[in-house]
Amino acid sequence: MIIENQLSSKPYNSFSADVDLQTVITLNQKEELFLISDILKNDVKVIGGGSNILLTRDINETVLLIDTKGIEVIKESDAYVLVSIAAGEVWHDVVVWAVENNFGGIENLSLIPGKTGAAPIQNIGAYGVEIKDVLHSLKAFHKQEGVEYIFQNKECAFGYRDSHFKGQWKGQFIITEVVLKLTKEGHHKINSSYGAIQSVLERKAIDQPSIKDISDAVIEIRQSKLPDPKVIGNAGSFFKNPIIEKEQFEKILDQHPHMPSYPAGEKVKLAAGWLIDQCGWKGKRVGDTGTHKHQALVIVNHGNATGDDILSVSKQIQLDVKSKFDIDLQPEVNIW
Numbered sequence: 221m222i223i224e225n226q227l228s229s230k231p232y233n234s235f236s237a238d239v240d241l242q243t244v245i246t247l248n249q250k251e252e253l254f255l256i257s258d259i260l261k262n263d264v265k266v267i268g269g270g271s272n273i274l275l276t277r278d279i280n281e282t283v284l285l286i287d288t289k290g291i292e293v294i295k296e297s298d299a300y301v302l303v304s305i306a307a308g309e310v311w312h313d314v315v316v317w318a319v320e321n322n323f324g325g326i327e328n329l330s331l332i333p334g335k336t337g338a339a340p341i342q343n344i345g346a347y348g349v350e351i352k353d354v355l356h357s358l359k360a361f362h363k364q365e366g367v368e369y370i371f372q373n374k375e376c377a378f379g380y381r382d383s384h385f386k387g388q389w390k391g392q393f394i395i396t397e398v399v400l401k402l403t404k405e406g407h408h409k410i411n412s413s414y415g416a417i418q419s420v421l422e423r424k425a426i427d428q429p430s431i432k433d434i435s436d437a438v439i440e441i442r443q444s445k446l447p448d449p450k451v452i453g454n455a456g457s458f459f460k461n462p463i464i465e466k467e468q469f470e471k472i473l474d475q476h477p478h479m480p481s482y483p484a485g486e487k488v489k490l491a492a493g494w495l496i497d498q499c500g501w502k503g504k505r506v507g508d509t510g511t512h513k514h515q516a517l518v519i520v521n522h523g524n525a526t527g528d529d530i531l532s533v534s535k536q537i538q539l540d541v542k543s544k545f546d547i548d549l550q551p552e553v554n555i556w
């Protein structure tokens with residue numbers, strides 16, 4: 221455990237926003253949580269990879285950086301492995317480990333920024349797979365009670381970019397460990413349903429894709445469409461894709477027959493990136509912020525944008541989408 225004072229936030233958030241962090245505790249072993257249980261009872265802000273936060277003010281609360289490490293197979297059968305992963309492991313490192321071992325289930329989630337402990341909070345998802353599809357259970361430390369709980373998948377109430385950890389339990393727990401149920405090659409059903417993956421496989425003339433082929437395809441697609449946060453600050457999709465009533469969907473479709481949409485139970489999910497693009501925002505720049513040239517859903521920091529600059533562009537986008545489509549976009553990113 222390391223305790224430091226007065227740090228710049230710049231290295232700790234993928235937007236590269238620069239605010240003061242008054243006190244920062246870096247956690248290397250989860251057992252250290254018990255040593256600081258009194259501090260945790262106060263308002264503590266937890267940062268994993270910092271890839272889903274927008275910092276708009278100096279942080280006077282204690283910041284806890286999760287840097288615990290460890291990937292371990294805890295159970296194995298002919299077809300499956302249960303793998304326990306420390307919350308501080310970089311998510312993509314876990315994917316690389318799984319692909320190298322021919323364990324299937326998370327290859328579609330390649331190259332998603334952030335650390336493993338944050339992944340279940342918003343149920344990360346991409347290219348037809350969400351972490352909820354492979355999450356067996358997780359461990360989480362209750363800040364007020366000072367005890368660690370085990371939650372099974374069903375208890376987390378996973379939904380589209382959602383879970384109890386974002387909803388009714390928000391701010392109460394620190395996720396310490398995630399257990400995934402991965403499938404051994406030969407028993408694993410590849411998910412290549414997403415059009416962009418199919419195009420890459422066709423171009424490479426791959427008929428029977430392996431777990432690694434899917435991971436490689438996803439990496440290629442993401443690198444071609446999404447900005448690398450190390451080069452251009454961003455937090456991936458800034459907004460969630462809105463889910464609307466069928467009636468409203470039909471009305472918009474009348475005006476925009478080529479609008480992309482996806483079934484969502486009784487309702488319909490729209491592509492926020494498309495809506496923002498239609499408002500003329502794709503690739504638009506306002507000072508040092510704006511949206512990415514290949515994906516209007518990604519708000520970027522071209523250099524020295526502050527959290528407030530980014531927030532103000534996001535609000536302008538919300539107003540424009542509201543006035544053109546009568547749809548309220550909800551941020552996917554946490555705004556501090």
Ligand code: EPU
Pocket residue numbers: 345346347348455456457458459460461480491492493494497502514515516517552
């Ligand atoms: N589109 C446009 N213009 C744009 C952006 C998108 O017309 O500027 C259209 C695309 O052509 C496509 C549709 O909108 O028809 C959807 O775009 P895309 O396939 O890029 O996916 P998305 O819905 O924008 C979601 C996730 C991404 C994930 C991709 C791939 C959310 C909020 N975002 O994006 O997740 O990688 O699907 O599965 O659900 C993230 O959460 O940070 C993230 C990057």
